[in-house]
Amino acid sequence: MSKFAISFMLLFAGGNLLAQVDIQPQGGQNYATVRCNGSTTQKYDIVFIGDGFRASEQALFNQKVEEAVDALEARSPYAETMCALNIWRVNVLSTESGVDHPKDGIFKNSELDCRYGNPSVGEAERCIRSDSPAKCIEAAAYAPASDATFVLVNDTQWGGCAGTLVFSCIASNFAQIITHELGHKIGFLADEYTCYVCDGSDDGSTWSSGEPPDANLTINTNRATTKWGDLIAASTPIPTTVNTPAGVVGLWEGGGYTALGVYRPQLTCQMISSSQPFCAVCFREMKALLSSHCSYCELNPLSFYCFDLPYEVHWWDRLRLRWPIPPCLSCPPDDLRKRWEIIFEQVVFEGTEAFVYDEKGVVIAESAVRQRGQPLRISFEGNPLKSYSVEIVTGAPQAKTFNPTPKYIVK
Ligand SMILES: [Zn+2]
Structure with a gap:
């Protein structure tokens, strides 16, 4: 082996060691899944990493990440578009607890070199930053993907900031810092x-x-x-x-x-x-950007189109039954008007009638079984953004064992 090759290998190994961020694996992997809603190509991936958390403080970091997710779930429009997000966690280990406060002459040996702003050089003290951003990016790279790398610092002095990286303290009301800083980053x-x-x-x-x-x-x-x-x-x-x-x-x-x-x-x-x-x-902007990472049915789970099939029908010993009409999972909402047909194979009594109601309770279709043993069919034109119900009225009480299963067809 030539001298050149040896020195190259040493440089390569040394470079790796220098750059390596100290992390604590979670369940045999280098990251933990906090929320996963879909593929990293479709979703907006947020990776939480921590600075100033020692090994003994990782449970605190984990808890603060959950509180950050709670903050998003409580603030509109994140709340109604959580389907947009994958949330990952990488547990970074620091030697000392807390981060630097240059204004107060406090300096901590933390893994990601985070600090509050230094007013003596014109920085806003509330803006937290890292003097080693490459280490933050390296830590986040342990997660499956990162659109936003969010650093939580183990410090309760009010502060946060967003640029290439996003930062927040863990003050008692840091929920509002999370939602504000992601307004910068996402919106x-x-x-x-x-x-x-x-x-x-x-x-x-x-x-x-x-x-x-x-x-x-x-x-x-x-x-x-x-x-x-x-x-x-x-x-x-x-x-x-x-x-x-x-x-x-x-x-x-x-x-x-x-x-x-x-x-x-x-x-x-x-x-x-x-x-x-x-x-x-700001709401409109955030909602549009977040929604672009969600499918139609993720955003409209109660839509006519988006119920899971098969739909369960509970039959009681009553003369009149009504239930919501489920949609078809395989029908994309490209055309808002579809012709629907509902078939009850087991409705065999003459004189059994069916009605479809719109959202206001107005009958928009009706049908009846003319001959004993025939299926009951009813069809109507529906808008998948609206909800409908179908009702069966029988001429005679049915036994509990009578269990009609509607079959839904979209044309
Ligand atoms: Zn605004």
């Missing part, structure tokens, strides 16, 4: 704050660049062409200064760390005050 939403450091030193600034790319900021005050003009009522003054009715969508001055010359959609929003819901514009 590409801007902060709607009117200052950056916000210690009084940067109040009253004026926007000096062009139209911002973010969905929730604009400098365009023309109501016909401004970004969210379709959501602004004709009667709402522009600029908007009076919050009546509460939550009015307009052009509110201030946003993007600037007080003047730039506008946000509503007085309050998750992106300016993380305890508040998303404003209508």
Whole structure:
């Protein structure tokens, strides 16, 4: 073996060792599945990693990841679009507990070198960051896929930040940091704050660049062409200064760390005050982006199309039965009007009638068995976005053993 080959091998091995992030395998693999809703090519994959958690604190990290998921499940529109997300966890081991606070001269030996911002160099202290972002990316790479690498730091001082990587502390109400920072990462939403450091030193600034790319900021005050003009009522003054009715969508001055010359959609929003819901514009943006990772039936589980077959019918000793009509799993919602046929093979009594009702309880189809032993068929034109029910009325009481099984056909 030549000298060249030996030195190459040493470099290769040494490089690997230097870059290796210390992790704790979970159940024989390098990551844990927190929520899996589908393939990584279709879903938006969030990987939670931790910094400043020692081996003895991994259970705490695991619990905080569950609380972060709870936060998403509790905040609209994440709540109704959880089908968009796969959530993975990689357990990173730190030597010391906690992360750096440069302002207070506190420095910890944590695996991912996370710290709060340093106000003495113009950083907002609330913005948590890593001085070794490559290690964060390397840790997240242990998961099956990562669209967002979310670092939870083992520290209860309020803070978070989102850029290439996303960060949050684990303060008692860190749920709102999770939902806010993912607003940046998933929705590409801007902060709607009117200052950056916000210690009084940067109040009253004026926007000096062009139209911002973010969905929730604009400098365009023309109501016909401004970004969210379709959501602004004709009667709402522009600029908007009076919050009546509460939550009015307009052009509110201030946003993007600037007080003047730039506008946000509503007085309050998750992106300016993380305890508040998303404003209508941010909500719409987030919902559209998240929904794009879900199937029609994941988003509309109660749709006519999306019940699981076979549908179970419970027959009681009653003269009148009604139940919702299930859809067909194999029918894509490409055409909203379909002709449906329901067949009851075992309804054999003369005079048995069937009715289909729409959502308002109006009969839209009816049928009857004319001859003993014949199947009962009823057909109607249905919209898969609406719900229907079918009812059977018999001329004579049926025994409990009589158990009609409807068969549904879409044409
Ligand atoms: Zn907003």
